[in-house]
Amino acid sequence: MVTGATAPGKKSLQTTLEISRAVKAYYGGVQAAKQEGKPIVWSYGLIPREIFHAVGAPVIYLEHLPLLMSTKQLSGRYCQIAEEEGFSRDVCAFHRCFIGCAAEEEKHPYLAKFWAPPDLIVASNLPCMSESKSFLYAANHFNCPYFFIDAPINIWGKEIPDYAVEYYAGQLGEALDFLGGYGYRLDWAKLKEAVALSRRLVYLWREIDEYRKAIPAPMGIVDGLTCAFPLIQLPGTKLGVELYERLRDEIKERVENKIGVLEEEKLRLLWIGVPPFYNMGLLNYPEQYGAIVVKSFVEYLAGGAFDPAIMDPEKPLESLATKALVDIVNPTYQNMIDFAVQTAKDFSVDGQIALVKRSCGLIPGVLRLVKDAVYQADGIPTTIFDLDGMDLREYDDAATKANIDSFIETLLDSKRRG
Amino acid sequence: MSTIDTMRDILHNPERLVADWKAQGKKIVGYRCIYVPEEIIWAAGMWPYPIFGTPEAITQADSYFQPCTCEFIRNIFDHALDGKLNFLDGLVLCNTCDAVRHLYDMWITYIKVPDCHIINNPQKMYDESGYKYYCVELKRFKSEMENLSGNGISDESLQSAINLHNQTRGLLKELYSLRKKDPPLISGGEALDIVMASMLMPKDKCNQQLQQLIAEVKTRESPKTRGPRILITGSIIDDPTLIQLVEEVGGVVVADDLCTTTKYFWQEVGQNKDPLDALSRYNTERCLCSCMHPPERRFDYLWELIEEFGANGVIYFNLKYCHPFLYEAALFREKLAAKDVPTLMLEVDHSLSGLGQLRTRIQAFIEML
Ligand code: SF4
Ligand code: SF4
Ligand code: SF4
Numbered sequence: 001m002v003t004g005a006t007a008p009g010k011k012s013l014q015t016t017l018e019i020s021r022a023v024k025a026y027y028g029g030v031q032a033a034k035q036e037g038k039p040i041v042w043s044y045g046l047i048p049r050e051i052f053h054a055v056g057a058p059v060i061y062l063e064h065l066p067l068l069m070s071t072k073q074l075s076g077r078y079c080q081i082a083e084e085e086g087f088s089r090d091v092c093a094f095h096r097c098f099i100g101c102a103a104e105e106e107k108h109p110y111l112a113k114f115w116a117p118p119d120l121i122v123a124s125n126l127p128c129m130s131e132s133k134s135f136l137y138a139a140n141h142f143n144c145p146y147f148f149i150d151a152p153i154n155i156w157g158k159e160i161p162d163y164a165v166e167y168y169a170g171q172l173g174e175a176l177d178f179l180g181g182y183g184y185r186l187d188w189a190k191l192k193e194a195v196a197l198s199r200r201l202v203y204l205w206r207e208i209d210e211y212r213k214a215i216p217a218p219m220g221i222v223d224g225l226t227c228a229f230p231l232i233q234l235p236g237t238k239l240g241v242e243l244y245e246r247l248r249d250e251i252k253e254r255v256e257n258k259i260g261v262l263e264e265e266k267l268r269l270l271w272i273g274v275p276p277f278y279n280m281g282l283l284n285y286p287e288q289y290g291a292i293v294v295k296s297f298v299e300y301l302a303g304g305a306f307d308p309a310i311m312d313p314e315k316p317l318e319s320l321a322t323k324a325l326v327d328i329v330n331p332t333y334q335n336m337i338d339f340a341v342q343t344a345k346d347f348s349v350d351g352q353i354a355l356v357k358r359s360c361g362l363i364p365g366v367l368r369l370v371k372d373a374v375y376q377a378d379g380i381p382t383t384i385f386d387l388d389g390m391d392l393r394e395y396d397d398a399a400t401k402a403n404i405d406s407f408i409e410t411l412l413d414s415k416r417r418g
Numbered sequence: 419m420s421t422i423d424t425m426r427d428i429l430h431n432p433e434r435l436v437a438d439w440k441a442q443g444k445k446i447v448g449y450r451c452i453y454v455p456e457e458i459i460w461a462a463g464m465w466p467y468p469i470f471g472t473p474e475a476i477t478q479a480d481s482y483f484q485p486c487t488c489e490f491i492r493n494i495f496d497h498a499l500d501g502k503l504n505f506l507d508g509l510v511l512c513n514t515c516d517a518v519r520h521l522y523d524m525w526i527t528y529i530k531v532p533d534c535h536i537i538n539n540p541q542k543m544y545d546e547s548g549y550k551y552y553c554v555e556l557k558r559f560k561s562e563m564e565n566l567s568g569n570g571i572s573d574e575s576l577q578s579a580i581n582l583h584n585q586t587r588g589l590l591k592e593l594y595s596l597r598k599k600d601p602p603l604i605s606g607g608e609a610l611d612i613v614m615a616s617m618l619m620p621k622d623k624c625n626q627q628l629q630q631l632i633a634e635v636k637t638r639e640s641p642k643t644r645g646p647r648i649l650i651t652g653s654i655i656d657d658p659t660l661i662q663l664v665e666e667v668g669g670v671v672v673a674d675d676l677c678t679t680t681k682y683f684w685q686e687v688g689q690n691k692d693p694l695d696a697l698s699r700y701n702t703e704r705c706l707c708s709c710m711h712p713p714e715r716r717f718d719y720l721w722e723l724i725e726e727f728g729a730n731g732v733i734y735f736n737l738k739y740c741h742p743f744l745y746e747a748a749l750f751r752e753k754l755a756a757k758d759v760p761t762l763m764l765e766v767d768h769s770l771s772g773l774g775q776l777r778t779r780i781q782a783f784i785e786m787l
């Protein structure tokens with residue numbers, strides 16, 4: 001149900017525009033590679049991108065393409081096509097969206113700007129276990145080879161035992177062999193370099209995060225989501241590092257000059273769950289109350305919430321394996337809960353907005369745990385309500401705004417009463 | 419009381435058996451699902467107790483889980499919150515789907531069952547590195563069960579547990595062979611109750627009952643009714659109502675590919691000098707479930723059942739928000755069509771709402787066959 005208009009989000013940073021241009025250039029590069037006859041890889045989730053960049057394989061990560069379609073309100077159309085192909089409305093809208101993109105015979109002009117069909121698929125059950133099955137549809141539809149990487153869940157916390165690292169690293173090695181079979185030969189020096197660049201990228205990301213904790217917030221969630229692209233798609237590349245160096249410099253300057261997104265911040269909020277990509281303007285909606293959404297957990301959905309010191313370029317596969325397994329979205333969820341508690345505290349937030357995207361098998365299951373843990377540790381409340389950030393057909397603008405209004409009013413009221 | 423009624427009675431009223439077991443000072447370990455090697459629990463002198471849902475409405479669990487978590491898992495958690503699973507001394511889950519992994523986190527946070535374990539089984543079957551990794555996991559699990567029970571597990575005791583459980587599997591398979599007849603000698607509803615009771619009962623008792631039951635069923639007269647032969651598949655079914663619905667409208671349910679039926683017993687643990695290794699092989703070379711890879715092997719197993727039992731049509735009962743099977747249904751639809759097997763895909767609630775509408779759709783399907 002769609003009630004009310006959608007609007008784009010407001011961005012404040014110059015580097016965000018550069019990153020938007022880099023996104024377009026990235027897809028342009030993949031399309032050019034396709035035309036040159038290079039095999040295109042589709043991949044997903046927390047499979048370390050570094051392995052693809054190291055062997056020069058053009059890769060599209062399939063959680064990003066639906067997001068782009070959603071920003072142009074096209075995701076509902078593609079979900080619908082997937083449903084006509086027999087996929088239930090209960091399975092992830094991201095995956096339905098990209099199935100729809102794959103199935104559409106005559107590509108929509110906006111999709112055509114990014115579209116490059118796969119020649120190879122590398123899928124995994126990390127972070128969500130079942131959604132990778134959508135790749136089986138793609139493998140069948142495009143008749144292309146498919147490699148599956150199995151990830152152990154993290155029952156260990158921050159210290160992953162050797163046998164689990166060995167298992168995952170071994171499969172990364174097998175995935176590299178698989179790519180090698182299609183002309184993408186591994187050069188270990190390049191892989192080590194990719195790991196070093198990736199480590200640098202995460203250090204920069206953490207530095208940027210440190211600045212983002214400042215009051216007033218120098219950067220809001222709309223910039224934050226666009227600026228997550230290098231973390232999602234470019235770990236292991238020089239370009240990713242360069243973009244984050246520029247972002248770090250810009251944000252540093254803003255903090256030093258006390259330039260915030262809002263002149264006066266009455267409330268600081270954290271956003272947990274998928275934001276409405278088709279209506280990014282909603283993320284600015286709280287600003288009329290003097291409330292700023294300082295951070296979104298979605299920025300971390302493809303990694304970044306770990307200590308980069310665990311990466312050793314001399315042990316590239318082990319480093320990439322550890323990074324993937326220790327990730328906060330790898331169940332079980334103690335790492336995510338610890339991270340949520342720490343983030344709420346570090347960003348001095350007054351409240352958390354947590355969304356239930358019903359078609360997500362992963363995030364909704366952890367919301368109650370996060371809500372309780374953050375409240376117990378920091379006394380910070382969380383509101384939880386339904387919002388499918390991908391499928392516009394599920395969106396109810398009036399109900400969503402009513403939920404946000406009442407939460408913010410409660411927070412303001414309790415602030416007034418001290 | 420006939421043997422099947424005795425078994426049903428145990429399934430629906432296990433309290434007496436539980437009390438007797440506890441009176442001997444022995445422990446009970448709840449588990450989900452078929453990828454948990456119950457032999458290890460048994461060899462440690464404990465009762466591996468499969469956890470099923472019940473038809474009761476969910477009351478408390480919905481304030482912990484969102485309604486988009488599969489209802490079966492919410493149902494189990496509701497019982498746990500209600501204290502109905504307090505008799506358990508431990509719980510063992512395994513790495514199969516997101517809903518189960520959420521259950522683990524919820525359980526260790528909000529339920530006070532003393533010992534909660536999760537086995538990190540690989541989802542990629544027939545893979546040497548997965549097998550090696552799983553061997554280490556099983557060693558870890560074995561020592562956890564030794565600690566929980568206070569008993570050591572020798573190779574002999576583990577081998578004897580494997581033999582005992584293999585015997586159950588063999589007997590169930592023998593019973594199922596009686597469904598290959600036209601018409602079959604047991605109904606789909608009966609088969610579900612029997613397998614679930616067998617899963618639940620301590621296997622020494624269970625095997626005696628099964629032997630008796632097979633003898634009884636063999637003497638049954640062939641039923642008169644004939645109809646299209648149906649195979650049921652999809653998410654977990656732990657209540658015969660849906661199967662009975664198919665039978666009421668003229669379908670003859672001859673086989674079922676469920677985690678409460680064939681998936682539980684279709685393959686036996688192989689013989690190996692090292693029984694722990696045999697279990698490692700067993701659980702990494704058993705692609706019976708849509709949660710596992712590769713899907714081709716899963717399809718082979720489904721196809722084997724369709725052929726062996728001479729099914730004319732397949733009905734998928736998928737629980738809402740059961741992602742593994744909802745994907746599979748879409749993916750296998752074409753494969754089954756290519757083999758000329760008519761298929762009906764249904765989304766259902768664990769609480770069995772909307773039976774009237776389901777009946778109409780199933781009836782139309784059966785008539786079409
Ligand atoms: S939205 Fe949820 S189910 Fe979908 S890809 Fe992301 S984590 Fe997986
Ligand atoms: S569907 Fe598969 S993973 Fe889920 S309970 Fe059944 S056998 Fe286990
Ligand atoms: S496999 Fe499906 S029915 Fe079984 S626990 Fe997972 S989501 Fe629920």
